[in-house]
Amino acid sequence: MKNRTCILISHNVPLTVKKADYVVVMANGRVKAQGTVDELVATDAFDAEVLKSIADTTTATSDVGSSQHSSTSVTEIEDEENKKENISKGKLVDKETKSEGSVSREVYFTYFHYFATRSNIILILLFFIGAQLCSVAESWWVRVWTLASSHNSMLVNITTSAIHKYASFSITSILSHAQSPNWWFAPVVESPVSASILSVSHSPLYYVIVYCAIGVAFAIVNSTKAFVTFHCGLVASGQMFEDLLARILGANLRFFDSTPVGRLTNRFSKDIESLDQEIAGTLDFFLGMVFTCATVIIVICAITPAFMLFSILIVIIYYLIGTFYLTLSRDLKRFTSIAKSPIYQHFTETLTGITTIRAYGDERKFLVQNLHFVDASNRPYFYNWMCNRWLAFRTDVAGAIIVSLAASMCVIYVGKIDSGLAGISLSFAISFNDCAIWILRMYAELEMGMNSVERIKEYIETPPLEPPAEIPENEPAPNWPEHGAIEVSNLALRYAPTLPRVIEDVSFNVKAGEKVGVVGRTGAGKSTIISSLFRFVDPDSGFIKIDGIDICSIGLRRLRQSLNIIPQDPTLFTGSIRTNLDMFDEYADLQLFEALRRVNLITADDYQLLIDSNGKLEQDLENAENPNKFLKLDFEITENGGNLSQGERQLICLARSLLKSPKILLLDEATASIDYQTDALIQKTIRQEFSSTTILTIAHRLKTIIDYDKILVLDKGRVVDYDHPYKLLVKDESLFKTMCEDSGEFEILIGLAKEAYGSGSK
Known part of the structure; x- marks a missing residue:
């Protein structure tokens, strides 16, 4: 500190004032006295104890300091060597790791264990099947309605002429006809010429009602499915959060010494958010697209059985595209997850030391470091969207191939299928590409979400717990400790099995x-x-005993x-x-x-x-x-x-x-x-x-x-x-x-x- 200004704030007056050039004495938020040491001694600004310390210890301090300097130096060197040795034997904080390859089945099993019981999972799958049946029923009913439209157009021409030729009706006749229980199956006026047609034809209102009924059934099944899925997702998220919190709060102190707070913050923020908001919705969307694609292939193959041969090729193409996409996007998500921890850690440390940072005028350094961590976190996110564009282009090409094959099958089956079936086949084939894209993207999102489950599962299972809070069979007396006597015998302590002992063979007794x-x-x-x-x-x-109890x-x-x-x-x-x-x-x-x-x-x-x-x-x-x-x-x-x-x-x-x-x-x-x-x-x-x-x-x-x-x-x-x-x-x-x-x-x-x-x- 030579040639530097030093302002030392201290309550240890005897040790600080005797070497100070200038002293400011504070009391009750105000300056009580200020000046050199001699000036303040002359004005009785110090109490008797400080004055005695100033007078008696100045010489002793220099003598003792010189005599003890050498031994102290040896001790400091030994302490430094011991510290280096301890660091080499055990590393306090390990680098945060990430898993490799696809998410293991154990992670999925863990999530579904929290998600729902086996019977509830079967119920949800039945809802997915019911939704697809309703979707197919809608298309099938549109076909029936379309085929009936040709008969209805002929019927309209016949009945119109018949109305003018055979009947004259009034409001009374219409009302009497409307009171009939089957009024929607036949028009108001029946022509004798078209009696055979009218016996099997229905009014447009009939088709509209049935179509609406199918739509209502689809809405009910789909809404119930979504409600049950999201409810199970929230239950799983809440239970995993409780287990994670209980495990972290019950972990031993060594875990907190070796785990930066940023990693814990990351688990309790972004990973829990993924459980709360993403996984259940992604799972619902993914399973919906899987069942939709399966339905598309089944419907097309049922209409044009020859398409079954090409479906194998289609599955192989999409499998190859999906494999390349998932391999990269999954690891990018993992990099994103671990890249957030340094942001939280650095920000927490910056807030803790903000006064020191400002005192040294070093704000820009910490700002640059923060931006560096943010850039490192955003980089894999940016590349992930590049992967999405790569996926979209290739799946569009594969989708065009599917539509071409479906159209070719319809041409080949001319004369064997009607126009309604051909329309169903083509419409389903067109929708297949979008469904396939979303299957790949949602599966990737699901794997990314399961990465959060994987990270939470790691902290639910790995942190070592403290000893039990209660041992009923060894519960001491209600008034324990009654005296407060402490016995320490041959005590040895280490902070971790891989670290050296910090306490070695310590024994002493403390009386009550x-x-x-x-x-x-x-x-x-x-x-x-x-x-x-x-x-x-x-x-x-x-061991350590208090009043005779270990x-x-x-x-x-x-x-x-x-x-x-x-x-x-x-x-x-x-x-x-x-x-x-x-x-x-x-x-x-x-x-x-x-x-x-x-x-x-x-x-x-x-x-x-x-x-x-x-x-x-x-x-x-x-x-x-x-x-x-x-x-x-x-x-x-x-x-x-x-x-x-x-x-x-x-x-x-x-x-x-x-x-x-x-x-x-x-x-x-x-x-x-x-x-x-x-x-x-x-x-x-x-x-x-x-x-x-x-x-x-x-x-x-x-x-x-x-x-x-x-x-x-x-x-x-x-x-x-x-x-x-x-x-x-x-x-x-x-x-x-x-x-x-x-x-x-x-x-x-x-x-x-x-x-x-x-x-x-x-």
């Missing part, structure tokens, strides 16, 4: 109510130990409900302060305010006013100058607590833990984003409120844990020291002593540890 600090360099295994208590990582060997023998739900953790990255949810403190509405408002007071988010005076007003203290947060938002439990918290500071988010998590009063409390850098003064108050609160609670605290801020009962020192996954902090500080070649010396606060720390050790021995 003890406060234990866990320290060590980055990567020493501190957070892994905490994770193992929740069984986020199961032991490779050894945690691996009980269900996860009971275990995790019995523990409480305040993580390094505090987790808040979109909602209000109330919903984040009390998700299940178990506590009164005054209890929530009491928890906020204990973590110093509201003052004691404000809390007393709340008690006097029975928790109904009103404060105008909009008009007040720098108001305390925590006096209003309905104050809205945005996603992940984005409208709160890091420290405020951690304090809310701490208040949430205070409400539950657990027997075991785990803190993972819970106060790392809080200033020293507030941290001291919180630590005092923890010692008072959790006096009978077993506490394990991971801390880089050594002052936080210097007065704890024990310090567990880890290095490279092994226990190096485990004793009272004062004993470790006076011990030669103690890693904890080295860490305290490196902090620049050694004199202060050893004084606090000695004081705590003396009071504890008394």
Whole structure:
């Protein structure tokens, strides 16, 4: 940072001000004081602890730093080598894969298993057959009607002359004729000359009624078929979504470490959309075209049997065209599917780091990367439509051949078939080409849709699940854990079978109510130990017992409900302060305010006013100058607590833990984003409120844990020291002593540890 301007925002005042050229002290949203260190010391801008640290540690820091520089360097080199070795042994995130060749039968069977039962599938197929029978019946009835038209035209001429010659009718005669039950079978006036013809002829209304009846039957069958198909498709989509969600939520943490969020987003967005909107419709259309083409060939062959010889050639031609088309279009769809994941992943990462990107003025780089991923996603889509044009040209040629063959057959069968049958044959042959094109395209679309089923099926079956949530036969007592004693024996942990162990042969005991600090360099295994208590990582060997019960023998739900953790990255949810403190509405408002007071988010005076007003203290947060938002439990918290500071988010998590009063409390850098003064108050609160609670605290801020009962020192996954902090500080070649010396606060720390050790021995 030489010759560069550095603005360092920090609450660690003793470590930052002594090397600063200029200091700005903030308080309550305003500048409290500013100037050089000497100027601020002269104006009493710092408290006594900071002044003592500035005076006592400057020389010690330089001496200790020079003496420890060499060993530190060796350790850093070893850590880097170990990291490279671990990377070579196991890859964290694998490249997203895609299947090859046609979609397997197992994928189709999986979808139809969700789609419907066997009886429902048979019913749907019967609906398809019924729709084709109605379609053929329509054409057949038009033929009958057409053939009868010649008789009707002759009949009209005869009856017209007969009307003038033999009859004179009136309105009365028409009405009397209309009352006859068979009035639509014969005209109003019957000619004796045409009696033989009229005995078998029908009026046009008769043909219209029958044709309409066939049309209505076709509409009912087709609509019912579509309704049943789409209903089954939605049921299948909903059930697959539920199974996918349950599997993902139940997967172990290793799966989330090795799976980018973009892949999950892709499954839950585009692939589920394909199930919801595309597959059922594509399946309905595809089967409809298959039955239509089969009907066309059957009808043509029934009218002109010689066409059966050419139908074999036609099937071969379309099979070859379809094979070339499907081979390419199917893989293009797969490329489209996996090309979307990087877009989601990159966009999510960009939103997460948007402040850093803007701070470095690097927006264009990320914009170009996003456009690159979008282009990569659109490329196979563009080529897929080129394949569609290729298919359309070749199927048009094949369709022209079919129409020519059908017309030739009609010419050959002149004298053996009437004009109506010839018309049916030609009309069906003309429609065959469009049906064949759609068969190929819909089959390709179906294969593409089944690619989504294939991808969802992969995540329904492959992610390893966590251990069972409940084991009834090993359910502990209702008051477990009653004391909070922890026994860790020969514990070894690894994140995956292919990865090396990160914890090796760790053993230590924590008595009920003890406060234990866990320290060590980055990567020493501190957070892994905490994770193992929740069984986020199961032991490779050894065991962990809480109050004498092996945690691996009980269900996860009971275990995790019995523990409480305040993580390094505090987790808040979109909602209000109330919903984040009390998700299940178990506590009164005054209890929530009491928890906020204990973590110093509201003052004691404000809390007393709340008690006097029975928790109904009103404060105008909009008009007040720098108001305390925590006096209003309905104050809205945005996603992940984005409208709160890091420290405020951690304090809310701490208040949430205070409400539950657990027997075991785990803190993972819970106060790392809080200033020293507030941290001291919180630590005092923890010692008072959790006096009978077993506490394990991971801390880089050594002052936080210097007065704890024990310090567990880890290095490279092994226990190096485990004793009272004062004993470790006076011990030669103690890693904890080295860490305290490196902090620049050694004199202060050893004084606090000695004081705590003396009071504890008394």
